[in-house]
Amino acid sequence: MYSDNISHSPSPQAMDVSIDISQGGSNCFDEDGRLKRTGTVWTASAHIITAVIGSGVLTLAWAIAQLGWVVGPAVLFAFSIITYVTSTLLADCYRSPDPITGNRNYTYMGVVRSILGGRNVQLCGLAQFINLIGVTIGYTITASQSIM
Known part of the structure; x- marks a missing residue:
């Protein structure tokens, strides 16, 4: 027969651990209670470079070569203008x-919620997920072709 020798004592009481951070007169917090950002021009530049280059740098030269000497640089320049315009629009929406x-x-999504609101938030989220799925499929196909 199986015998249970374990004594069942009452569960230990939960210990309340909290930190009280007063924000009165502190230079560490923004007016909305979040920690102030400590980024510099160098850290911002590093984030921009890694976001723009990303894994697309592996196929950029091949894609431009397929377009030719005239259309390739023109498309590259057009995409750089589009990236600049959309990033400045997004930066302008930081506070609204x-x-x-x-x-x-x-x-x-916070920007979309504050500017457009309502059903547009769901539609924008859906568009973001569709774009993410498309990019994932594209990278998968490109990776498999590169392996071959």
């Missing part, structure tokens, strides 16, 4: 509705 006193938008 007022650029100085407006609420901060920490995510892309």
Whole structure:
């Protein structure tokens, strides 16, 4: 026969551990209570370079070569203008509705929610996921062709 020799004592009480951070007069917090960002021009440049280059750098030269000497650089220049315009629009939406006193938008979906609101948030989220799936499929196909 099986015998249970384990004594069942009452569960230990949960210990409450909390840190009280007062924000009165502190230079570490923004006006909305989040920690201030400590980035510099160098860290921002590093993030931009890694975001723009990414894994697409592996196929960029091949894609431009397939387009030729005239169309390839023209498309590359057009995409750089599109990237610049969209990044400045997104930067302008960081605080909305007022650029100085407006609420901060920490995510892309936060921007869409504050500017467009309602059903557009769901549609934008759906478009983002479709784009993510398409890019994933594209990278998978490119990787398999490169392996061959």
